[in-house]
Amino acid sequence: MSAVNTPLGVAVPPRPRHWWRWLVVLVVAALVIAVFAALPIGWNRLGDLPGEILRYLWLMFSAPDWSKLPEALWQTWRSVAMAWIGTVISIVVATPLGILAARGVGPRWLQPVLRVVFGVVRAVPEIIIAIIILSVTGLTPLTGALAIGVSGVGTLGKWGYEAVETAPTGAVEAVRASGGRLLDEIRWGLWPAVAPTFLSFWLYRFEISVRASAVLGLIGVGGIGDMLTSYTQYREWSTVGVLVIVVVVVTMAIDALSGAVRRRIMEGSAARDLAGW
Numbered sequence: 001m002s003a004v005n006t007p008l009g010v011a012v013p014p015r016p017r018h019w020w021r022w023l024v025v026l027v028v029a030a031l032v033i034a035v036f037a038a039l040p041i042g043w044n045r046l047g048d049l050p051g052e053i054l055r056y057l058w059l060m061f062s063a064p065d066w067s068k069l070p071e072a073l074w075q076t077w078r079s080v081a082m083a084w085i086g087t088v089i090s091i092v093v094a095t096p097l098g099i100l101a102a103r104g105v106g107p108r109w110l111q112p113v114l115r116v117v118f119g120v121v122r123a124v125p126e127i128i129i130a131i132i133i134l135s136v137t138g139l140t141p142l143t144g145a146l147a148i149g150v151s152g153v154g155t156l157g158k159w160g161y162e163a164v165e166t167a168p169t170g171a172v173e174a175v176r177a178s179g180g181r182l183l184d185e186i187r188w189g190l191w192p193a194v195a196p197t198f199l200s201f202w203l204y205r206f207e208i209s210v211r212a213s214a215v216l217g218l219i220g221v222g223g224i225g226d227m228l229t230s231y232t233q234y235r236e237w238s239t240v241g242v243l244v245i246v247v248v249v250v251t252m253a254i255d256a257l258s259g260a261v262r263r264r265i266m267e268g269s270a271a272r273d274l275a276g277w
Contacts, residue, residue, distance in 0.1 A: 060241030068239045072224065072246045078141060079223030080250070082216070083209035085145040090152025091202050097153070098160020099186060105164060114157065121154030126212045130219060144221040148209045155208075159201045167193040200262045207258050214247060 217225020
């Protein structure tokens, strides 16, 4: 397409044709249509869905069976303990590996290896990891804790090396210039700068682990998810309602407490940075 001359004699460049954008839109639309067509969805039942949801909500919460509350609290405690142990495992393993995976810290040959490991671990859901582990440990809370720990290594490792790579390097360079070794650089130059961020990541991972522990109970490793699955299968909806209430209240309480602590850590870190500490 040639340029167009205006009445003033100024050549206006032709309007670009982004045909490839329309091609991408058409391909994406075709994929979406193909996916919906391949799924056995009963579209004629969508109209009944709101009424069915309201019916089950009424069955669960109209008359909850509060006699199951002590057992529900105990199983919830087991789920939280499972999440805590798994988070500690992931912290112990992922923290040093995440630091070594950062550019300028660990050996160059080790960085891509660790990053690939973190990516592979993140790609596998906790429940799949638990199914693999239970062939060795059986259906026990230890299986859930180990699955949460392995899964947490992938996320904490990635968050760790990203935090290290964005941290100020002045202190590290000062330790290096004074003849410090790699451990000295990490301990005295790097760790004080990234510690608040790491603590925030650890707390956030614990929040995720609490939710994951409830899901892992669906395969029988114990905790509130195991109890919820059992009573759902027997259609004891009054008990299911109590379990849902306990899960929601405990999860929201942990999120609120962890979020408050994380905000306090990060605000304190920001204040120290502004003060030049």
